[in-house]
C-alpha cells in the first residue's frame with residue numbers, strides 16, 4: 001500500500017560528511033561544533049547569542065531558571081500548545097496559568113489574555129498580584145505555533161504596559177518572521193527545537209536565543225552543571241583544576257555529533273523553507289477548490305509562515321453540525337479512514353488544559369478555554385515534507401475525497 005507519513009526529515013550526503021569530520025576530530029561531546037552551530041542559528045535569527053541544549057523543553061527550562069522564575073510566580077501559557085510549554089514552567093516550581101487562543105491563527109488570544117489579567121490580578125506596588133493565590137505574574141510564554149508568529153508587537157506592548165516578561169516558545173518557528181523581523185529578534189528571548197518534526201533537525205535538540213549577555217552566560221553555565229568554565233575554555237587554558245560549581249546546574253548539553261548534523265541542515269534551511277511553503281500553497285489551492293468544510297492555515301499580511309506543520313480546521317457548521325463534539329467525531333473518522341489508506345494525519349496539537357496532569361492539578365474543564373478546546377477537537381494536520389511530490393499531495397486529497405463519500 002502507498003504510504004504517506006506526516007513528516008520525513010530531509011538529509012543529503014552533507015550531514016554524513018559533516019558527522020564523519022566531527023568523529024575524526026575525536027571531540028564528540030559539546031565542543032567547537034556546537035559553538036559553530038550556535039553562531040549559525042543565532043545569526044540566522046538575527047540575535048546575539050545562541051545556546052544549544054538537548055531539546056527545546058530543556059532550553060525553556062534553563063531560560064526560565066536563568067530569568068529567575070520560581071514558586072513565587074505565575075506564568076500565562078496558551079493552552080493550545082505541546083505540553084512542554086507548560087511543563088517547563090512547572091519544573092521551576094512556578095504555576096502555569098493556561099489562557100485561550102485564537103482559532104484562526106492558533107496563537108494566543110491577546111484580548112482574552114488582557115481581560116484575564118484585568119479580572120484576576122491587582123497592581124500592588126507595580127507588581128501584578130493574583131487576587132486568589134497571592135502570587136506574582138512573571139510574564140507570558142508566547143507560542144509561535146506551527147511556524148506562524150503570534151502578534152509579537154501587540155504582545156510586547158501589553159508586556160510593557162503591565163511590566164511583565166515575554167518568553168517566545170518558537171519550538172516550531174525557526175525562520176518565522178513579521179515584516180522581516182525574525183522570531184526572537186523582537187527583544188524577547190526565545191527557544192527553538194530541532195526535533196525531527198521541525199523544519200530542520202539534529203535528532204533531538206534545542207536552543208535558547210537571546211540578545212541579553214547575562215541571560216546567555218547563565219544559561220551556558222546552567223546547561224553544564226553550573227560549571228564556572230565551559231569544557232572548551234578549560235581545554236584551551238593551561239591548568240588541571242576543575243571549575244567552580246556555585247549553583248545548581250543540569251546536564252542539558254548538545255553533542256558535537258548532533259551539532260554537525262545541525263550545521264549541514266542549516267545550509268539547506270532556505271531551500272527547505274521555500275519547498276515547504278510551495279507545498280503549503282499547493283494544498284491551499286487544492287483544498288479551497290475541493291473542500292468547503294476545511295479552513296486552510298491563515299497567514300496575516302507581512303508574516304512569514306514556515307509551515308512546521310500544515311494545520312487546517314474542520315468547520316463543523318459548514319458540515320451542518322451543531323456541536324464541536326459532532327465535528328470532532330467527523331474529524332476522527334476522517335483521520336482513521338485516511339490512516340487505513342496509508343495516509344498519516346494528526347490533530348494540530350493538544351489543549352493542555354484538557355490533559356490529565358493539568359486538568360487534575362488545576363481543575364480545568366474543557367470549555368474553560370473554548371478556543372483551545374475547539375482547536376484540539378477540530379484541527380487536522382496534513383502530511384508535509386519536501387520529498388513529497390505534487391502527485392503525493394494529489395493522492396492525499398483524492399483519498400480525502402474518497403473517504404468523504406462514505407462519512408459525510
Ligand SMILES: Cc1ncc(COP(=O)(O)O)c(C=O)c1O
Nearest residue numbers: 055056057082084085171193195
Ligand atoms: C510549542 C512547543 N514547545 C515545545 C516543544 C518541545 O520541543 P522538544 O521536543 O525539542 O523538547 C514542542 C515540540 O513539539 C512544541 O511544539
